[in-house]
Amino acid sequence: MKDEFFFRRLVRWLFTQRNKKLSNALGPFIRSERKVDKAEAERIASSILYGEIRVRELSPKDFGAVANALIS
Numbered sequence: 135m136k137d138e139f140f141f142r143r144l145v146r147w148l149f150t151q152r153n154k155k156l157s158n159a160l161g162p163f164i165r166s167e168r169k170v171d172k173a174e175a176e177r178i179a180s181s182i183l184y185g186e187i188r189v190r191e192l193s194p195k196d197f198g199a200v201a202n203a204l205i206s
Contacts, residue, residue: 136201136205136206137201137205140205143167144163144197144204145197145201147159147163148160148189148192149189151189152188152190155185155188156186156188156189156192156200157176157185157186159189160175160178160179160182160200160204161175161179164179164204178204183199184196184199184200
């Protein structure tokens with residue numbers, strides 16, 4: 135994990151969206167973190183690994199991989 139503070143914010147956000155697919159849950163988070171428009175946030179979210187998996191189905195290791203992908 136590259137940034138523990140970012141990881142904690144991401145996990146906290148995703149647990150409030152646990153029934154959504156990851157790509158749908160990430161859109162608003164990316165918009166607020168990166169200050170990008172909705173279309174750009176959706177593009178980034180759709181490119182993330184595990185995008186079609188529901189948040190509640192992710193393992194702790196998967197959360198770390200998602201956080202690292204968003205940081206880079």
